[in-house]
Amino acid sequence: xxxxxxxxxxxxxxxxxxxxxxxxxxxxxxxxxxxxxxxxxxxxxxxxxxxxxxxxxxxxxxxxxxxxxxxxxx
Amino acid sequence: xxxxxxxxxxxxxxxxxxxxxxxxxxxxxxxxxxxxxxxxxxxxxxxxxxxxxxxxxxxxxxxxxxxxxxxxxxxxxxxxxxxxxxxxxxxxxxxxxxxxxxxxxxxxxxxxxxxxxxxxxxxxxxxxxxxxxxxxxxxxxxxxxxxxxxxxxxxxxxxxxxxxxxxxxxxxxxxxxxxxxxxxxxxxxxxxxxxxxxxxxxxxxxxxxxxxxxxxxxxxxxxxxxxxxxxxxxxxxxxxxxxxxxxxxxxxxxxxxxxxxxxxxxxxxxxxx
Numbered sequence: 001x002x003x004x005x006x007x008x009x010x011x012x013x014x015x016x017x018x019x020x021x022x023x024x025x026x027x028x029x030x031x032x033x034x035x036x037x038x039x040x041x042x043x044x045x046x047x048x049x050x051x052x053x054x055x056x057x058x059x060x061x062x063x064x065x066x067x068x069x070x071x072x073x074x
Numbered sequence: 075x076x077x078x079x080x081x082x083x084x085x086x087x088x089x090x091x092x093x094x095x096x097x098x099x100x101x102x103x104x105x106x107x108x109x110x111x112x113x114x115x116x117x118x119x120x121x122x123x124x125x126x127x128x129x130x131x132x133x134x135x136x137x138x139x140x141x142x143x144x145x146x147x148x149x150x151x152x153x154x155x156x157x158x159x160x161x162x163x164x165x166x167x168x169x170x171x172x173x174x175x176x177x178x179x180x181x182x183x184x185x186x187x188x189x190x191x192x193x194x195x196x197x198x199x200x201x202x203x204x205x206x207x208x209x210x211x212x213x214x215x216x217x218x219x220x221x222x223x224x225x226x227x228x229x230x231x232x233x234x235x236x237x238x239x240x241x242x243x244x245x246x247x248x249x250x251x252x253x254x255x256x257x258x259x260x261x262x263x264x265x266x267x268x269x270x271x272x273x274x275x276x277x278x279x280x281x282x283x284x285x286x287x288x289x290x291x292x293x294x295x296x297x298x299x300x301x302x303x304x305x306x307x308x309x310x311x312x313x314x315x316x317x318x319x320x321x322x323x324x325x326x327x328x329x330x331x332x333x334x335x336x337x338x339x340x341x342x343x344x345x346x347x
């Protein structure tokens with residue numbers, strides 16, 4: 001893992017040790033399995049898609065960072 | 075006609091007698107509106123229909139007619155996030171989302187070309203190189219535009235496309251890969267970093283017109299960056315050293331992409347037998 005950036009590393013990595021991933025959960029969003037995480041506003045947003053269908057990654061409603069209403073929790 | 079008692083009863087007929095007989099020698103009198111200054115500049119108000127205005131008021135936007143574009147626009151902004159999830163103050167582009175997207179682009183029959191818009195401050199070496207390699211290996215025409223900045227690992231992504239543009243004011247920082255994270259002060263660490271750097275240098279020199287010596291010279295130049303060694307190339311400078319093909323913005327990039335798409339279509343159709 002090497003970061004290649006002209007930005008100060010302290011700035012980029014600030015708060016890395018306070019990151020909380022305990023709210024991560026696997027849900028189905030619009031029929032596609034995804035990992036969601038609670039953001040600072042308490043809403044859940046997509047972190048990563050778990051689909052193997054490449055066309056799901058072109059869908060505008062499933063972009064990482066989109067706030068979601070999950071179909072059901074699994 | 076005798077059936078009707080007066081003109082009022084005749085539908086569609088207006089009893090009008092012109093004051094003068096129309097002819098080529100008569101000049102019609104021009105009546106100005108009494109309250110209007112005849113010398114005042116007249117403005118003509120053309121506007122959107124009420125319907126559109128209502129939507130603007132209600133939802134803050136107008137309905138854009140959906141036209142499927144045959145190009146796909148990929149924007150790569152902020153940090154390129156790789157193996158490490160970056161803290162939330164960073165704006166990031168996630169490579170695990172971009173890579174399947176590129177697969178879908180390659181597969182989709184509707185998408186004929188890809189426009190890549192870059193405004194990135196670099197990021198993970200492996201993730202950046204992975205995206206760059208994916209872009210190079212696309213069979214569809216690709217054009218990149220560097221807007222704002224395409225620094226560090228943004229450089230290989232910018233040159234990975236078939237043709238690259240840079241905005242006049244956009245900048246690209248070229249600097250060596252620095253030590254970060256857990257560093258063990260043994261010669262192997264430096265060798266490892268050197269190898270990582272070689273990957274970037276090799277990719278960039280292979281996919282652009284810049285020579286390896288020139289790129290390394292820019293990378294290790296002293297006295298240009300305050301906190302580091304390296305160079306900042308702005309607009310035309312990046313073109314002059316052969317890193318980027320041309321300066322220009324969206325119109326030029328789209329023109330080039332459309333041209334390349336047409337060429338590809340003709341090639342695929344082949345000569346008529």
